[in-house]
Amino acid sequence: MRLLIFKHIVLLVLADTATFEKARTLYEKTDYSASAKTIEAIKDKSGSERNLLGRNYFMMGDYKKATESFELATQLEPRASTHWHWLGRSYGRRAELSSFVTAPGYAAKARQNFERAVDLDARNIEALNDLFEYYLQAPGFLGGGLDKAQALIEKIAAVDPVERHWAMARLAEEKKDYSAAEAQLRRSMELAPKQIGRVVDLAKFVAKRGRTQESDAIFEQARKIEPNHPTYLWGRANLLVEQKRNLPEARQLLQQYLATKVKPDDDHRDEARKLLARIQGA
Numbered sequence: 001m002r003l004l005i006f007k008h009i010v011l012l013v014l015a016d017t018a019t020f021e022k023a024r025t026l027y028e029k030t031d032y033s034a035s036a037k038t039i040e041a042i043k044d045k046s047g048s049e050r051n052l053l054g055r056n057y058f059m060m061g062d063y064k065k066a067t068e069s070f071e072l073a074t075q076l077e078p079r080a081s082t083h084w085h086w087l088g089r090s091y092g093r094r095a096e097l098s099s100f101v102t103a104p105g106y107a108a109k110a111r112q113n114f115e116r117a118v119d120l121d122a123r124n125i126e127a128l129n130d131l132f133e134y135y136l137q138a139p140g141f142l143g144g145g146l147d148k149a150q151a152l153i154e155k156i157a158a159v160d161p162v163e164r165h166w167a168m169a170r171l172a173e174e175k176k177d178y179s180a181a182e183a184q185l186r187r188s189m190e191l192a193p194k195q196i197g198r199v200v201d202l203a204k205f206v207a208k209r210g211r212t213q214e215s216d217a218i219f220e221q222a223r224k225i226e227p228n229h230p231t232y233l234w235g236r237a238n239l240l241v242e243q244k245r246n247l248p249e250a251r252q253l254l255q256q257y258l259a260t261k262v263k264p265d266d267d268h269r270d271e272a273r274k275l276l277a278r279i280q281g282a
Contacts, residue, residue: 020049023056030267032056047077051086058090059264063097066090081121088113088130104142110134111143118155125159128152132167136174146174162191166201178209196222200235207239215239230266233257238268238275247279254279 019042026035036056042049054069070087077083088110095106111134117127132152138144149171157164169184185205189198199222207215222232237253240246254276258269 020052023049023052027052027056027059028263030059030262030264030269032059036060045072047073047075047080047083050076051080051083054086054090055264058086058093059267063090063093067094079120081117081124081127084113084120085117085124085127085130088117088127092130092134107138107142111138122155123159125156125163128156128159129163129167132156132170136170146171149174162188162195162198165191166198169201169205173205181205182209194225196226196229196231199225200231204235204239207243212243212245228256228260230257230260230262233260234266234268234272237272241275241279251276251279 019038023035023039026032026038033056036053039045039049039053039056045053050069050073054066054073057063057066057069067087067090070083070090073080073083074087091106091113092110095103095110098106111131114127114131114134117124118131121127132149135144135149135152136146149167153164153167153171156167165184165188169181169188172178172181172184182202182205185198185202189195189202192198199218203215203218203222206218219232219236222229222236226232233253234257237250237257240250240253254272257272258276262269
């Protein structure tokens, strides 16, 4: 009898593992609804399974359900940095979308959870970057501050030396030291010339400074590296629409982006569809 019970338990664990892997594959394919439905079938969810379910809700824009799922994940696995990080992201998004009454509370929770994620894992670069951005943008009464952002830069550098230059550029930009910001972005691109994101960051920065032709030339560098990369397609199209120029090119890039396989980190498809609807016929 005991052997039969043991075998039954093993089979249940294996079935849940297979279900989780299926759900994770669907998530990576950006089929968030199918992934969520798949993982909801698991009866007693682990922290990692709750985390994946929360990420699906997050990507579908249901930030309340995402928060609830990440809260459960942190309770089940309180030492997992990624659970606290995603919980912070969910509260951050709720702060962006809520009223002036509830936004400060959500923002404070976002910061607290980002800080907890970094305390648990100082090499969690995504949590470091989100906390850095929070410190840059939030006012002092919500726990922000340029001095706090400055203090994080060396922690970022310890994980990714190239990312250090991006962080220094963002800090300089907030201080309105645009020449220093540009120098840091250029250094970042020099150190990682094949990383599309580094090139696109510089192109967008130069465009904001009003140097349109130079920005176009830098975007062309990105296109030559990988013409179908979603970061290039989205970054270029979004900027063109924002600047209200070369809209036929923007429309083509958006269509190309929507036809490209993207990962969750590069998923701006809802925004792309809205932009495309706005410029149709232009």
